[in-house]
């Protein structure tokens with residue numbers, strides 16, 4: 001059982017996720033945004049994988065896909081991105097068995113300004129996280145931002161925490177991050193790095 005540390009940060013957890021993930025990306029990398037939502041993570045990943053890289057994005061809502069497509073077109077980055085209207089638990093249908101993921105992001109919960117009825121659920125979030133981990137390259141990084149304030153959020157977070165605690169610590173290092181001012185309903189960020197076959201450790 002992995003007893004991961006709880007780190008605190010002054011940054012917004014969305015920034016803490018992207019600035020940490022960034023170190024695993026480079027021109028030519030392959031990355032996945034598992035919850036497109038408002039598209040900011042997709043945009044970030046598209047920049048970081050460079051002109052030779054590739055990003056897959058998943059969302060179950062057409063509105064999220066459509067508005068993100070417009071934003072990426074405007075930024076001139078749509079050529080390196082595929083936006084897929086499907087549940088992230090299906091993501092391996094869109095990968096080859098040998099596909100290597102360098103970075104992947106989940107931003108859970110509901111779409112801001114969208115329907116609060118459409119939320120992520122651990123029944124599909126955890127299979128999706130497991131699928132990403134199966135393809136994560138040594139040194140590759142995964143971030144999962146879990147919200148605990150909406151109905152269902154705390155349950156999803158609890159299931160994720162239980163899932164991550166069973167990951168072997170010599171294969172994947174898991175870290176949980178909170179804002180300096182925490183509360184029982186504040187979001188939490190999980191950071192997962194594949195350390196198999198590497199000597200990499202988390203930066204301080």
Ligand code: SAH
Pocket residue numbers: 034035036037038058059060061064086087088089107108109110111112118119120121124147
């Ligand atoms: N809570 C975040 C935003 C999350 S957006 C914030 O406040 O900034 C989460 C996105 O995940 C939504 O657009 C939603 O449609 C999408 N989503 C929900 N279930 C999904 C699933 N099973 N597969 C892929 N995307 C999903």
